[in-house]
Amino acid sequence: MKKKRIRTLVYHIVVFSFAAVMVYPVLWMIMGSFKTSNEILNSAQSLLPEKFLLQNYITGWQGFAGYSFGAFFKNSIFISTVATLGAVLSSSVVGFGFARCRFPMKNFWFGCMLLSMMLPFQVIMIPQYILFNRLGWVGTYLPLIIPQFCAQGFFVFLNVQFIKGIPVELDEAARIDGAGIFQIFGLIILPLIKSSIVTSAIFSFMWRWDDFLAALLYLNQPKKYPVSLALKLFSDPTSGSDWGAMFAMATLSLLPIFIIFMTMQRYLVEGIASTGIKG
Amino acid sequence: MTIKKKREQLVGYLFISPFIIGFVCFISIPMLLSLGFSFTKYDILSPPKFIGLENYITMFTQDPLFWKTFGVTMFYVLFSVPLRLLMALAVALLLVRPGKLSAFYRTVFYLPSIIGSSVAIAILWKRMFASNGMINALLGELGIQSSVAWLGRSGTAIWTLILLAVWQFGSSMLIFLAGLKQIPRYLYEAATVDGANWIAKFFKITLPMLSPTIFFNLINQLINGFMAFTQSFIITEGKPQNTTLFYVVYMYQNSFKYNKLGYGCALAWFMVLVVGGLTALLFLTQKRWVYYETE
Numbered sequence: 001m002k003k004k005r006i007r008t009l010v011y012h013i014v015v016f017s018f019a020a021v022m023v024y025p026v027l028w029m030i031m032g033s034f035k036t037s038n039e040i041l042n043s044a045q046s047l048l049p050e051k052f053l054l055q056n057y058i059t060g061w062q063g064f065a066g067y068s069f070g071a072f073f074k075n076s077i078f079i080s081t082v083a084t085l086g087a088v089l090s091s092s093v094v095g096f097g098f099a100r101c102r103f104p105m106k107n108f109w110f111g112c113m114l115l116s117m118m119l120p121f122q123v124i125m126i127p128q129y130i131l132f133n134r135l136g137w138v139g140t141y142l143p144l145i146i147p148q149f150c151a152q153g154f155f156v157f158l159n160v161q162f163i164k165g166i167p168v169e170l171d172e173a174a175r176i177d178g179a180g181i182f183q184i185f186g187l188i189i190l191p192l193i194k195s196s197i198v199t200s201a202i203f204s205f206m207w208r209w210d211d212f213l214a215a216l217l218y219l220n221q222p223k224k225y226p227v228s229l230a231l232k233l234f235s236d237p238t239s240g241s242d243w244g245a246m247f248a249m250a251t252l253s254l255l256p257i258f259i260i261f262m263t264m265q266r267y268l269v270e271g272i273a274s275t276g277i278k279g
Numbered sequence: 280m281t282i283k284k285k286r287e288q289l290v291g292y293l294f295i296s297p298f299i300i301g302f303v304c305f306i307s308i309p310m311l312l313s314l315g316f317s318f319t320k321y322d323i324l325s326p327p328k329f330i331g332l333e334n335y336i337t338m339f340t341q342d343p344l345f346w347k348t349f350g351v352t353m354f355y356v357l358f359s360v361p362l363r364l365l366m367a368l369a370v371a372l373l374l375v376r377p378g379k380l381s382a383f384y385r386t387v388f389y390l391p392s393i394i395g396s397s398v399a400i401a402i403l404w405k406r407m408f409a410s411n412g413m414i415n416a417l418l419g420e421l422g423i424q425s426s427v428a429w430l431g432r433s434g435t436a437i438w439t440l441i442l443l444a445v446w447q448f449g450s451s452m453l454i455f456l457a458g459l460k461q462i463p464r465y466l467y468e469a470a471t472v473d474g475a476n477w478i479a480k481f482f483k484i485t486l487p488m489l490s491p492t493i494f495f496n497l498i499n500q501l502i503n504g505f506m507a508f509t510q511s512f513i514i515t516e517g518k519p520q521n522t523t524l525f526y527v528v529y530m531y532q533n534s535f536k537y538n539k540l541g542y543g544c545a546l547a548w549f550m551v552l553v554v555g556g557l558t559a560l561l562f563l564t565q566k567r568w569v570y571y572e573t574e
Contacts, residue, residue, distance in 0.1 A: 044416035097294025127309035150301020250399035
């Protein structure tokens with residue numbers, strides 16, 4: 001009995017220390033956002049600030065090129081919200097089509113969807129750029145938002161899995177009661193796949209919030225920058241090296257992710273475990 | 280009957296139409312266009328000029344940076360992917376036993392993969408590994424005086440990026456945890472009765488039962504590894520001496536900095552072939568090592 005308790009204790013010491021090492025860098029950054037730049041550079045070994053200062057947040061918030069981080073946050077919230085709405089809506093409609101409708105070449109299209117899941121953005125970024133350039137979309141939010149309205153493979157897959165778990169008898173009962181296919185989708189299936197919709201929404205929002213490459217490609221005026229791109233330019237040596245302010249804005253940029261992560265963790269873990277979505 | 284059936288089929292297509300439109304407009308057509316552009320000289324301002332295989336010939340015979348960046352990316356993938364998966368598996372095995380703190384541990388280990396690819400963490404990494412950064416300062420506390428500029432030396436810079444990738448093992452860990460929980464307990468009980476020790480149990484039960492999950496993870500991480508961009512672009516900017524210049528960053532530079540979009544398309548297609556080929560190869564070998572339970 002005693003031996004077992006010692007083993008449990010050793011186990012917790014090992015796992016806990018490893019967990020501490022893993023989060024230490026993030027903690028160090030958050031704490032750094034309350035330090036002076038001088039302290040970050042010259043006593044990097046300490047975690048806690050000598051004195052908690054809010055000055056970095058005030059300085060950092062002023063942003064650059066005449067735009068404050070308030071503007072960049074507004075842009076990020078706008079892009080992420082609209083793109084997420086589009087992705088979630090279209091993916092649930094398409095998911096229903098694959099799970100419940102019969103039509104020719106269904107397997108072919110489902111295969112195409114799986115293929116699109118495997119195909120990374122980087123592969124099609126150049127031709128997509130050429131296309132959007134022709135359409136006159138470069139410099140606007142359209143390239144970041146419109147493709148999201150065309151269903152995202154991972155979310156479609158998640159919805160299909162969920163809908164297949166709902167008994168078909170439910171649809172049939174509704175049909176006997178006179179419901180059409182659109183009513184079956186909207187009134188019966190949609191409320192039942194709430195959980196996969198929430199999971200898709202969380203992932204979509206976090207990915208769009210973090211997205212850097214697409215913003216870098218398509219946006220060319222500071223006025224339109226999302227937080228990710230603004231942060232990169234804010235950290236460029238030409239804008240000075242105020243590490244305190246940089247850490248403050250970096251911490252703020254992660255804040256929405258932290259909040260979603262803490263409150264919605266159950267959905268994230270389920271989503272990952274059931275489909276293998278990357279985090 | 281036929282009208283009803285026709286209608287049903289039409290409705291099906293109506294439901295999946297957002298996907299078809301997106302797949303045709305934003306994936307298929309761009310892919311075909313890029314194949315076409317890869318045989319041209321194109322700078323977006325003037326119309327593309329057909330030059331046959333010249334882009335590919337230049338790539339293979341006259342562009343040392345093509346081979347360099349391809350090698351750097353391969354090196355990165357070769358180390359970061361197996362290390363990340365090993366770490367994920369090891370920690371999943373540690374966390375699989377239920378306990379009061381396991382949910383807390385899971386959260387902590389998962390956090391880095393949620394935020395790891397963000398610009399914020401890239402900035403943090405830059406400061407951590409600077410010569411007067413956190414890593415050297417902590418080493419100093421341990422009595423190891425170090426002023427190595429980890430990001431500035433050709434031997435160490437790539438390893439900071441690999442470390443960043445390994446740090447994000449959390450999502451793979453969650454997938455492994457889900458896989459581990461699905462292994463029926465009676466297999467282990469039967470093995471215990473037969474007198475098997477934990478090593479035998481691990482290699483004869485856990486690994487084979489988990490192999491489909493490992494396979495799936497491997498392919499996923501392989502593709503992601505080849506696509507790495509932000510890390511190289513922000514943390515090291517390819518420096519020093521291009522030892523951390525990733526293939527995708529080089530592709531980006533050619534296309535959008537030097538306006539050589541035709542060449543960029545050729546680079547992209549080469550990558551599609553390599554990643555596609557590797558994936559196909561893995562699928563071919565899976566019969567040998569991936570165990571699928573037949574029902």
